[in-house]
Amino acid sequence: MSSINHAVEMIKSICGSLLNSKSNWERHRCARCQLPLTDYASVVNGIGPICANKNTALFAKTIKANYVMVLAYSDSVDIAKLPSITVPVWNILKDNVIPAMSAAMKSNPDLYNFFHDGNDTRGFIRIIDWILSFPGIDGTTRKNLIEIVRQLGYVAVASVLEGKASTGESKIWFDTSVGMLCLTGSSCKPGYAAIKKLNGSTVPKYRGDKTPYRVPAKYHEEFLSAAMTYWPCFEEKAEDVVVEALNWLATRPAEIIVNNPTKSSNSFVRFLEAKDGVEFTMVWEKDRTYKVVADIKTIPYNHRKYKPNTKSWFISDKYKTRAEEILKLHYGEGM
Ligand SMILES: [Zn+2]
Incomplete structure (x- = not known):
């Protein structure tokens, strides 16, 4: 032979x-x-x-x-x-x-x-x-x-x-401030579809939009598979990026609610059970976020705390229900 x-x-x-x-x-x-x-x-x-x-x-x-x-x-x-x-x-x-x-x-x-x-x-x-x-x-x-x-x-x-991958430069990383896996690369229709279907993900809004694709840390397997299949020309070590995501997840309390896609597919809130309270992060949106923040500030200051390093709000157990109401008001029933 x-x-x-x-x-x-x-x-x-x-x-x-x-x-x-x-x-x-x-x-x-x-x-x-x-x-x-x-x-x-x-x-x-x-x-x-x-x-x-x-x-x-x-x-x-x-x-x-x-x-x-x-x-x-x-x-x-x-x-x-x-x-x-x-x-x-x-x-x-x-x-x-x-x-x-x-x-x-x-x-x-x-x-x-x-x-x-x-x-x-x-x-x-x-x-x-x-x-x-x-x-x-x-x-x-x-x-x-x-x-x-x-x-x-x-x-x-x-x-x-198959002609389904973008062979242009791409880049992947983990953004610890929002707990999202991120990717930039040239436009790729099947890749766009693969990322978009993941709950809580965000995608560029139009061709040429430089906003990265972002996927919640818990979807690290799906993220990696999409990156390798559709934007394979990245130089970062995939394992390192995944380890960062896993480490981040390990330090987080259990997530109870993610996302509400009903109002806008790109808006989302991560809402987490924390010790003695709840914690959440929001993606900045110019017409919405400042109103949410204004409402959060109606909670007495010793029961709320903004954490700049994780860009998240902590609300003590006493005002947990109030915080949920505020988010529901601004982000809809899915919260
Ligand atoms: Zn060729």
């Missing part, structure tokens, strides 16, 4: 012969961005130099691999639909799925669920990029090949291949 390295050698020799009749590779397009490939090295890689430069960022964003699904999707690829010149290379990939799975299982017996750790299956992606750069791949074959990439754990690469 031939190794993945052998497949790469085979690709080089096939592209060498394509090069002799240049018209044969002029129709090849970058598997990632669909732009025409204009030189031999790019045709060999199946991707252009700009997309190749993003590989480090993309390959760093992986989730657990699922080899059972890798096998299922590779069995679904109909070789009659592949460009015939690529079939020998595809066969090498297919022959290597089970050996790769066995190798990975040695370090982790759960074949449904494990991370690659340096156990390199990037060679598979390398071959799939190359096949996808050929003209005339049908939709089903394309989908099966991309699913193999995703099931190998390379979520970011898969979503770039």
